[in-house]
Amino acid sequence: MLSKHKLVLLVLFLILGLSGCQKLSQSSLTVAGSTAAQPIIEAAAAQMRQSDPHFYINVQGGGSGTGLSQVAEGTIDIGTSDVFASQKSNIDQKKLIDYKIAVTGITLIINPQAQVHNLTKQEVKAIFTGKLTNWHQVGGKNLSIIIINRAAGSGTRLNFEKLALSGKSSLIAQEQSSSLTAYQTVKDTPGAISYVAFPDAKAGVIKPKIDGVSPNEHNVLTNRWKLWSYEHLYTRKRVNSQTKIFLKYLTSPSINKLLKKFGFIPISSMQVVRNQQGKVNYLK
Template sequence: MFKQRLRKFIIFFVSILVATVITGCARNNDKKITIVGSSAMQLLAEQAGNDYRLTHTDSNIVVQGGGSGTGLSQVQAKAVEIGTSDVFAETQKGIDAKVLTDYKIAIVGIVPIVNKGVGVKNLTFQQLKDIFSGKITNWKQVGGKNLAITVINRSKGSGTRSSFEGIVLKGVKPVKAQEQDSNGTVRKIVSSTPGTISYISFPYANDKNIQKLSLNGIAPTNDNVTTNKWQLWSYEHMYTQKNAPKYVKDFIKYMLSTKVQKGLVPKLGYISIDDMKVTRDSNNQVVKE
């Protein structure tokens, strides 16, 4: 008799425990935030999401890359809660910026990188343009070694590519080249392949096996970005639906908080929106100094 009662009690207890776990998971899924898009922003979004969960235990934040184009299309389709992008939504075909809310979270610098064996540390803007448009094909043409130039471009959905081409190429057709969709992959290829050149975001450029290029004698530093002295940079946007739920807005508020802007953002190599001395419009034109 006692054993039967004990068995019933154990079954009842286990049932309550399972129900509690399921309820907790359901609540957790109710507050799930999926963030998709810019690979340049992925590092910041992942770390911020991890930190946020420590103090918001009922939250569930999932961060994925895929490119700015993917982020914008996914948030517009309501497939994700937040779409991250290096470019303004209104500049992208098929995206209705009017149904989205734009939050500028940070700024990221973009730097041309080359394999260390090319023998070049500085280019002019015009030389950079001529390389990526195919007019210059050998490093000896810009003071380097007699070595063919291999261009590694970013994939077409990349916001970093869109920003780079908007600032450097300005409508000139890029040379046909191998395309890669992530900063990490580009860095690895450039570090190991002779004659290569590409471009990546500042937070991914701290690798001794690659050579960061100066442009017109200007070094690629965050201080130079804040004044637009270094012109290769972009905003890191988080886009939500206009009617985003409160728990999503709470996370955005956290991203804009002093803790993130003054702590995590510079720690990871990004620039706080509060530190910029200039602003840009969607056409990459400086509108305020």
């Protein structure tokens, strides 16, 4: 038989243990969606865990479409997206709140064997719609053009088709689930071309100019380089306290240093704004 003193200690231990589990459960949230935004969200989540080890944030990719549909359904807490919710079908944007945390440029990437460093916008359209099929047609090597697309749910793909192809769909071709795998495929495949967010355009590929304009941060700030998108965080209108805490951090000026480290552009640095219809206005 347990003594009265030991029985009291056992009951206290069980109560404290259960309350500890409840705290851990209450301090968890799930973020999913844009693979372009995933590295910055993971880094921010790691910083939050350093300040509070019980604050667990499950960060997933899946693409912007996945993030939007899952947050709209209420199966995740935050959906990350490279596109406005209104650009996706079957998403009721009235149920969601949009937090823009950053801007990212989108660049073409070409395998170096093509030896093409400049394209016109018309040539880009002709390549991705199948009218041009060999790099020698645009001043490069006699090498077949191999298109590498992002998957259909990708926000990067939707923005690329809207901004670079004037809303036309890219030719049906090989698809990659993330910007990083698209980059690696282009790097390893002679004649390949794709499009990725600036942070994922690493060494070993050509980042061509379009109509003589270089894909860099300075040109994005002024909209000279027109291939760019917002990184959105979407939530439902009612969120739990942990989501509020994480959102407060992600939308505060303190996140800017982390954004720059990962190659994103803080919203406050932009000299233009773009609405969901695509209209650009210059800030005074």
